[in-house]
Amino acid sequence: MKTEKVSKQSKGGKARADALSPEARAEIASNAAKARWAAPKATHVGELHIGELTIQCAVLPDGKRVLSQRGLGRALGRGYGGQDWRRQELSGTDGGGKLPFFLSAKTLIPFISIDLLALIKDPIQYHHGQGGGVAHGIEAAALPQICDVWLNAREAGVLSEPQKTVAQRAEMLMRGLAHVGVVALVDEATGYQEVRDRQALQAILDKFLAKELAAWAKRFPDEFYKEIFRLRNWKWSTLRRPGVVAAYTRDLVYSRLAPGVLDELERKNPVTANGRRAARHHQWLSDDVGHPALAQHLHAIIGLMRAADSWDAFKLMVDRAFPRRGSNLELDLRP
DSSP states (O other): OOOOOOOHHHHHHHHHHHHSOHHHHHHHHHHHHHHHHHSOBOSEEEEEEETTEEEEEEEOTTSOEEEEHHHHHHHTTOOOOHHHHHHHHHHTTTSSOOOOGGGOSGGGGGGOOHHHHHHHSSOEEEEOSTTOOEEEEEEGGGHHHHHHHHHHHHHTTOOOHHHHHHHHHHHHHHHHHHHHHHHHHHHHHHTGGGTSOTTHHHHHHHHHHHHHHHHHOOOSOHHHHHHHHHHTTOOOOSSOOOTHHHHHHIIIIIHHHSTTHHHHHHHHSOBOTTSOBSSOGGGGBOTTTHHHHHHHHHHHHHHHHHHOSSHHHHHHHHHHHSOOOOSOOOSOBOO
């Protein structure tokens, strides 16, 4: 007899279904069927490309523009799992509708305005494409406000480390769409939209996002942090790093990279009132000189880490091989 693997989400769904009365299950099925039949068929469908991700989008008969909920979640770096289902269910228990899974975390609720709530509290069901399947969408006009929720929560300092990555994506989306939006307004005002290629705005967005993605690119390999944890006899974790690691990074990397670099980075990228910096130090390094120098220095530092058996032995080696630099700035930073 063949045994099939069943996911925790599937087991949970079966348990919830078994707990319902036959009448309740029949009513749920009936309401779902009615919603599918009542869902309008999109008059226009397409795909919005955000970097390597794709968000299905559509225009409905009433002119409403919608984005695929799951596609938007993926663009924000948020998958959909059992925890999201449970949070959605809880968000709908007060009769106010269910929140999209990428906004259902408790830490985000205080930052959702009444106006945004009116746009997102229930998914928009519609038939997408020739297959007749029902998609779940969200009004495209809500996207800037959705990004604002994540950015305001980050500013308030309530996000976890994984959630901060989502906030970075939200910032990138906001900036990219604003950039393209200005171009579209000029095209509409001048009448150029009638003659431009239908992919022109997508090309502009792609170019902008390529630049933004480069700015957020990971410059410090995990091995750098793993070796710090090993030498300090700490249990390795990808989620949280002790605050002192930032001080180690300034000492081991930026103070030894080139003369005056750390002082200039501290001037250009100071700690703000909320105790954070507006960007990572490495984002201020130039692409042609700064980033290659950083990569070469990190490679050498990691090599010394591998050779050391203790933190003290490693510090002796790094002080000998890479003494802290003076104050004469020699490494260009971007303006």
